[in-house]
Amino acid sequence: MKENSLLSDLAAHLFSNSSGNGRTPSERELAEHFGVSRGQVREALAILEAMRIVERRAKSGIYLTTTEASVEAMALFARAGVPxxxxxxxxxxxxxxxxxxxxxxxxxxxxxxxxxxxxxxxxxxxxxxxxxxxxxxxxxxxxxxxxxxxxxxxxxxxxxxxxxxxxxxxxxxxxxxxxxxxxxxxxxxxxxxxxxxxxxxxxxxxxxxxxxxxxxxxxxxxxxxxxxxx
Amino acid sequence: MKENSLLSDLAAHLFSNSSGNGRTPSERELAEHFGVSRGQVREALAILEAMRIVERRAKSGIYLTTTEASVEAMALFARAGVPxxxxxxxxxxxxxxxxxxxxxxxxxxxxxxxxxxxxxxxxxxxxxxxxxxxxxxxxxxxxxxxxxxxxxxxxxxxxxxxxxxxxxxxxxxxxxxxxxxxxxxxxxxxxxxxxxxxxxxxxxxxxxxxxxxxxxxxxxxxxxxxxxxx
DNA sequence: TCCTCAGATCTGGTCATACCAAATTTGCGC
DNA sequence: GCGCAAATTTGGTATGACCAGATCTGAGGA
CATH class of the missing domain: 1.20.120.530 (GntR ligand-binding domain-like)
Incomplete structure (x- = not known):
């Protein structure tokens, strides 16, 4: 499998490390945590946003979506092993x-x-x-x-x-x-x-x-x- | 609408400007065409790839997917006005x-x-x-x-x-x-x-x-x- | 003690460069 | 034409920088 592991790892990480209001670590923190560049993180986040898993608010932060995520998102979580x-x-x-x-x-x-x-x-x-x-x-x-x-x-x-x-x-x-x-x-x-x-x-x-x-x-x-x- | 216009524009553009074998212009060309940085193009391409609209082959190029695209992809095209x-x-x-x-x-x-x-x-x-x-x-x-x-x-x-x-x-x-x-x-x-x-x-x-x-x-x-x- | 507000800091958004290594193309020599 | 090596192109990735608005912090005032 040449699956994009960063994508699923990131998704799982965001759910484990978000504060009460659903705010996740910043792009820079995520980049450091996964040992990749900010660009890589942004690419993954773009996909997660398209799946309506997260919402990126300019100059504010990344937040877990409160509304219904897409079916694709559920499939991603299933693959990532998220319960x-x-x-x-x-x-x-x-x-x-x-x-x-x-x-x-x-x-x-x-x-x-x-x-x-x-x-x-x-x-x-x-x-x-x-x-x-x-x-x-x-x-x-x-x-x-x-x-x-x-x-x-x-x-x-x-x-x-x-x-x-x-x-x-x-x-x-x-x-x-x-x-x-x-x-x-x-x-x-x-x-x-x-x-x-x-x-x-x-x-x-x-x-x-x-x-x-x-x-x-x-x-x-x-x-x-x-x-x-x- | 604050929709990601680059995404749909890019999708439409790729379909209009791909060669017979489905190969699309390179990231650098696309960036220049749309007047944005390569990073922006790559972010959009990541989404298009997740939707199975394109396939990015390392060091080769970007190709339109021959297999069935996702339903999300169809919706994207509908929004982009692609027939x-x-x-x-x-x-x-x-x-x-x-x-x-x-x-x-x-x-x-x-x-x-x-x-x-x-x-x-x-x-x-x-x-x-x-x-x-x-x-x-x-x-x-x-x-x-x-x-x-x-x-x-x-x-x-x-x-x-x-x-x-x-x-x-x-x-x-x-x-x-x-x-x-x-x-x-x-x-x-x-x-x-x-x-x-x-x-x-x-x-x-x-x-x-x-x-x-x-x-x-x-x-x-x-x-x-x-x-x-x- | 609590509130207010200006300044420091943080954050996503965007761009410009650079390097790598493999895939492709080019073009020379035959 | 053909084969093959050199030049070029391409995606993958990383670094650094700047912007401007959002957010946080702390000093000063009520």
Missing amino acids: LDPILIYETVELRKIHEIKAAELACDRATEENYQHLRDILGASEAKLAAGEGLAREDRDFHLEIVRATKNSVFHRVCSVYYVMGEHRLPIYFADPARSRRSHEEHIRIYEALLARDGNLAQALMSAHLQGAESYWKGLIGGPATAAE | LDPILIYETVELRKIHEIKAAELACDRATEENYQHLRDILGASEAKLAAGEGLAREDRDFHLEIVRATKNSVFHRVCSVYYVMGEHRLPIYFADPARSRRSHEEHIRIYEALLARDGNLAQALMSAHLQGAESYWKGLIGGPATAAE
Whole structure:
């Protein structure tokens, strides 16, 4: 990964080192802290400002945004390992349900052989991972995104691909349980078969049930005291 | 507006002045062209790169991204006045339908008095605009976004608020017709009433019909190449 | 003790230079 | 034409400086 580590490190640092009014250290302090030039810090801050994570007030300082940050911002935090508000995870799952049930329906009408081939490839990779006793985080994401891609609506895909990465640091936990991984994989297979049969109603129903499992899981984690082993 | 004009100007410029392989002018050339320092250009480029609009290759150059740009990028272009591929507009409308029909349903369950008040305020503002013979672009967006907000799913709202701005430069055309504005406004009123009555099915149906009108309109303008595949 | 206000300080915004090393282009010699 | 080395270009990065408004500090007055 050649990811911009300064960006995520900086984001994490700003949240840990901001005063009560949301004011963060100055550009000069940040530059010194990270051992880079002010220019580098300003470049990163420009991105963070575009993501509405911070607000730069001329001659005053840098402040954490009080209003809603962008979805990109949430994804950045997820990558940076910043703990995400559980509420946001739940909301994300809810949004996924809205997106993917519809995507499954549309994909039944519009999926091409290329999409089917990709899905088969992903299922094959999943099988291999399962056999090796590994988690399916990456394959899960790929499978679901490929269905969105099969809707042939690129805006739909752009929107989904942004917030799907949010789960990248959560899914490993979810798929740590081999039984859950296996069940999820089998549900994927059935969804694939429904897509192949172009049975819109069935695909929707299967997708709904599939995501319901994830929703209950996260709801359980968020809701009562954490009883699940982690 | 205190918007970062360099950002959008730069984005537009890059698209007009890139060679066949997608290579854009160098940072130094861009700095000179816009009469700013290289640092300013680099800050803007950092944002454009984060939006996946360009790719900066060390010691080589800046290249327009061949892969899918982010939704944020589309919104930026819309603001910058860069003509958007009609296909993207149609795809956006389709995604809006997916989002808003569901939002209407959820809002029926979760809307609070605050949401209703906002909706009333927006409808009032719409009435005033209509009486003054003005378009409803802003009010239309506010109305629809408020319904999304009423779902109390902040991720949902974040996602929608990004791509809604895409329409800001299109809606004025749509609402140039007084009859269409009036009809749209009246449909908003009925949707509001359904939300107030917490009638989920009715709200969904009204929203679906409301957006169907917009969809047909844009489809008509585009010429319907999207559905020609079937 | 508390308030006021001018002066010192800090801060983001912007620009000009400079150096590096790799990628590109140029142009010489064949 | 062609190959290859030298000259040039390019992004990446750092340093230093100046501006002007925001912010903080402390002395002096009520």
